[in-house]
Amino acid sequence: MTLTRRSFIAATSAATGLIATPAILRAQGKLALRMGHPHPESDSWQDVALWMNETLNEQSNGEITLQVFPNGLLGNDPTMINSVRAGSLDIALTGNPFFTSLAPELNVLDLPFLFRDRDHVARVLDGEIGDRLRRNFDGTGLHALAVWETGWRHVTNSRRPVVEPADIKGLKIRTTPNPAHIEAFRLLGAVPTPMAFTELFTALEMGAVDGQENPTTLILNSRFYEAQKYLSLTQHAFTASPLVTNADKLAAMGEDQRNLLIATAQEGAKRQRAMNAEREQSSLEALKAEGMEAVEAPDREAFRAIVAGPVQATFAAEFGSDLIDQINAA
Template sequence: MTTKKIFVTGILATALSVVMFSPLSDAQAATTLTLAHAHPVEDSQHLAAMRFAERVKELSGDEITIRVFPNGQLGNDQAMIAGVRGGTIDIELSGNPYFSGLVSELNVLDLPFLFDDYEQAYRVLDGDVGQGLLSRMREQDLEGLAFWEIGFRNLTNSRRAIESADDIKGLKLRTTPNPAHIAAFEALGANPIPMPFAELFTALETGTVDGQENPVSLIRSASLADVQDHLSLTAHAYTAAPLVMNKNRFDSLTDEQQQLLRDEAQEAARYQRQLNQERISIDLEFLRQQGMQVVEQPDRASMRDRVADAVRSEFTAQHGSELVEAVERAKTAN
């Protein structure tokens, strides 16, 4: 063999050994995931999603990159959930009511006046009850990573101040498609109209609906003060927001990557909750400055008396009382 042939053969052998025995390049090893949600970029959901993406990228050593698509860029809530189930979207965040059609037991979290404060809700969501509810999503090709939040819902409308249950009668209110939400407003004499959040502002602006119900933070970030005159701090229901992932995509990751996503999803949940708590008073003052008339202490008891037991009875008639009782125990657990 000539010297030239020996030299070329040596180069080829060296190159082959690099391919066979060296780690995959960053481009080959990297995993890119999409994360979609419906809220504005100013909202705590988006801020938490960006923190989640940054920490996962850093702690995975750049093995996992998450691209965040806010503001319904990949569709409304129901379309995004369908995208995750079908594998066209990897990770998605929506309010719990949008999942209750797939896993009806989740409806327990949306029962009116179920929680007295945020700490009660967190004990349930982060404990065995919450984890059990997330695990039920696997039958729907979804892997539940953690519960983030929408928060306590408050009523806004363009017609009148809401001081008591009687003031709700006759209002056309946008709701989620959740059966508990719809039943509660029917019991109060309102006309509940389910629709995606992405369609809400236009519906309020055109008068298709008179009002809606969401946390103060979202009322501000979605600029609802531009189309609503009255805000009543009813806190009539708490809404969680499951962060879910396509199950097949999740199962394709290593055990370490799966645990990283779970851990950072929970860390981001804590971060989002903290943001919401810090911003409540600031957001409320901002809405006042925008001209909203705020009823800070409406007669919540008059509302609770009309809806709490009735809606809870409907749930237990369908699912039994065991899950509701488990929630009640978890609310006060140490």
């Protein structure tokens, strides 16, 4: 039995009994933390979260443990965020789009065709711009320990290949609740349908939506190929993923515990991003082996021409253009 499997069994059996208990347990100086996320066990989020547990346990001489609940075991994306804000869950990890209702300026990270490449993403997330954006969590009850990633988003559907924008017209596409994602697909003539990630597979399987947009790694790990025939590498947006904790509980920790938790989360971000990047090509090949038809070179410039300018203009009308300008110049 692998470590991942053991952790999953332990998490599943313990979930019901632990939800109602205090999230941070202190006994003889020990700190027991719980973390939830919506992705499958096979995803890099789970792999690195388990690494965090091992590292925290080792570096603290057993004083800190991190119990990880994947697959939305502790609720969907908004539920876990609200649980952390309320103090009933210690740590949650999910995509940036689910935080923008609390901190609207974060919506800038989800603007279509904003990022040029992964180096550009890193310069933004790990520099002064990222520091500014993380300050948006002030006053929400949340503190961003680090920023992991979901990755480059691509379109899948069950009806037809998507080569150019006209191919998306009329398709009912699941999106995140992020305004930038919704507006972009409306501009393309699709029917954007926001829903939590934990509800997506069933919606695809039942035909409630025609398609969705996520990275190849997540499409593979979530087995979306079982309900989707066509994959188009549109790379229309990049999704960052804040790893958040309850701000008051972080402040109440001992200084050594707090510093170790933050340092481990930030090292975890580097590991998870690198792991995701390495798995992108192999996951694409695996999806093709599962029978998906992949359009590897869609007309991205045609997509960009329709959505990038108008969606950025909508953001700038509310927040100004300086943040977009800073990101473009990074």
